[in-house]
Amino acid sequence: MLQIEGLEVAYGMVAAVRGVDLTVAEGEIVSLIGANGAGKSSILRAVSGLVRPRGGSIKFGGRELRGLRADQITRLGLSQVPEGRAVLARMTVRENLLMGAYARADREVEADLNRVLDRFPRLAERRNQLAGTLSGGEQQMLVMGRALMARPRLLLLDEPSMGLAPLVVQEVLRLVRQINQEGTTVLLVEQNARQALRIAHRAYVLETGRVTLSGPASELARDERVVAAYLGGHAS
């Protein structure tokens, strides 16, 4: 579904992504793990058209995405949930969700809204509440629900667990797995490697802009280099 080859992203003199190859097959959850500053967000931003790559290619369903605008990429079926939970604080939960369907002109938006509210009961309870009053976990659910309103085939998630309490992290990642099981392919960026490896099918380890390890998530979770560097020295 997604095929990235030789991707290079730079900000002025700073080379953030240095020749990354990465694939995501339909139906997978693929996780990209790595320390702060490794280049994870830069890869997602390049895929969704928010930064212009310096080199390489990004194909989605065989079609080259480089050179397309972010809104064109969204229309092809690819939605990004950026890090930082940018909800529209002064709008209600329902209004935030409807913003996610702005690129659509079909008549099923209302049905999709109901589907998203079914999937996120905590949002349903708060549908008329201002988004700024939600907890961090609820805001994360809201930005994920908003992305789903665009009916993506591929969902890009950037650090959905960042700053959340452990139980809330579990809940958010359970929802990610559920979204995947209901048919959406997922590329998940996480610093929380333990949790990410638990729900992913495959994973890539990124260090200073390069992929240093990749493979089935269950194997990486036992790999001693991963355990030492990302799992606090203990496999689980």
Ligand SMILES: Nc1ncnc2c1ncn2[C@@H]1O[C@H](COP(=O)(O)OP(=O)(O)O)[C@@H](O)[C@H]1O
């Ligand atoms: N807008 C930017 N301008 C300049 N440098 C940036 C910018 N965004 C990211 N970087 C740099 O690019 C590198 C990779 O950043 P990023 O992709 O955000 O990493 P990660 O998401 O893994 O933390 C870092 O060295 C970071 O400082």
Ligand SMILES: [Mg+2]
């Ligand atoms: Mg990041």
